[in-house]
Amino acid sequence: MRAVVVARYGGALELMERPLPRPAPNEVLLRVRASGLCSTDLHLLQGRMPLGGLPRIVGHEIAGEIVQVGAATRDWKIGDRAVVAIDVVCGKCRHCLTGETQRCTAMLRIGFERDGGHAEYVAVPASNLVVIPRELADDAAAILPDAVACMYHSLICQGKVGVGQKVLILGVGGLGIHGVQIARIAGADVLATSRRAERLKIAEQFGALPVNPATQSLKEIVAEFTRGEGVDVVVDNIGTRASVREGLALLRPGGKFLVIAYLDESFEIPSLPLFKTEQEIIGCRGSTKQDLTQVVQLVQSGRLQPIVGARYPLAEIGAAVARLERGDLIGRIVLTCS
Ligand SMILES: [Zn+2]
Ligand SMILES: [Zn+2]
Numbered sequence: 536m537r538a539v540v541v542a543r544y545g546g547a548l549e550l551m552e553r554p555l556p557r558p559a560p561n562e563v564l565l566r567v568r569a570s571g572l573c574s575t576d577l578h579l580l581q582g583r584m585p586l587g588g589l590p591r592i593v594g595h596e597i598a599g600e601i602v603q604v605g606a607a608t609r610d611w612k613i614g615d616r617a618v619v620a621i622d623v624v625c626g627k628c629r630h631c632l633t634g635e636t637q638r639c640t641a642m643l644r645i646g647f648e649r650d651g652g653h654a655e656y657v658a659v660p661a662s663n664l665v666v667i668p669r670e671l672a673d674d675a676a677a678i679l680p681d682a683v684a685c686m687y688h689s690l691i692c693q694g695k696v697g698v699g700q701k702v703l704i705l706g707v708g709g710l711g712i713h714g715v716q717i718a719r720i721a722g723a724d725v726l727a728t729s730r731r732a733e734r735l736k737i738a739e740q741f742g743a744l745p746v747n748p749a750t751q752s753l754k755e756i757v758a759e760f761t762r763g764e765g766v767d768v769v770v771d772n773i774g775t776r777a778s779v780r781e782g783l784a785l786l787r788p789g790g791k792f793l794v795i796a797y798l799d800e801s802f803e804i805p806s807l808p809l810f811k812t813e814q815e816i817i818g819c820r821g822s823t824k825q826d827l828t829q830v831v832q833l834v835q836s837g838r839l840q841p842i843v844g845a846r847y848p849l850a851e852i853g854a855a856v857a858r859l860e861r862g863d864l865i866g867r868i869v870l871t872c873s
Pocket of ligand 1: 681
């Protein structure tokens with residue numbers, strides 16, 4: 536089968552012929568219909584996280600149709616459509632037992648430590664599957680596990696965003712545009728930043744107050760938006776030293792700063808202001824199967840809209856990566872695989 540792989544760190548994502556995966560008894564074989572392209576795939580290419588043996592098929596936002604069912608798999612049958620939770624977890628460690636599977640100490644992630652979905656087929660555990668509602672298209676379903684469920688996990692589970700809160704979303708890209716929607720569903724008032732007019736326009740359509748920090752004073756707008764108190768929650772989709780410094784300065788005492796991106800390797804936090812304000816800096820890692828189930832329901836109910844920006848066939852991976860790097864689109868890029 537054809538697949539997009541990391542063959543060596545620092546190279547390019549390459550289209551390659553790979554053997555058809557064989558599902559284990561507790562797994563299914565999916566014909567991949569759509570696979571979301573994430574900037575994490577480019578981080579993986581650079582070797583920022585070890586992938587185990589190479590070549591590794593990447594792609595962790597997968598929607599497909601079951602074509603083979605492992606011998607020990609019940610509840611699923613050939614022809615079922617499903618979207619795939621990313622983390623294959625142990626189910627036994629203290630984090631799994633408390634439902635915080637995103638912290639599982641023994642997880643193997645699909646598209647990271649095990650082969651992913653930028654391929655014609657992928658074998659995944661049946662326990663990672665969530666059914667795709669009939670009315671939801673494959674490409675829209677594919678982006679739910681990361682671009683959407685990750686924002687749900689960050690805002691709702693980690694940030695505890697609720698009614699009447701003031702939320703600042705730094706960066707309206709593939710994640711941020713879904714973050715705006717989820718914060719609004721939770722009942723929050725939302726400020727969203729971008730330097731691109733078209734992104735601000737769509738953020739506004741989804742109910743955020745748009746801010747272009749290149750031409751407007753974010754500090755003044757936040758002061759007005761919060762009557763000088765500072766926002767309750769900052770969602771940092773940028774992950775630079777500057778975004779952390781700026782975000783913390785706009786956060787109210789006791790507010791939560793959510794770390795979602797990690798473009799810079801580290802950041803500095805002035806200790807005395809942190810001591811005085813009791814601000815919380817919270818890591819937000821991926822999403823759980825439960826988060827994915829919740830966002831599927833929100834999409835099915837019509838309240839949440841997954842935004843697919845562009846579609847490329849698997850064979851045009853080079854053009855898709857170039858488009859992702861240019862960043863001149865709104866929403867997620869999806870590879871159509873079969
Ligand atoms: Zn991702
Ligand atoms: Zn575990």
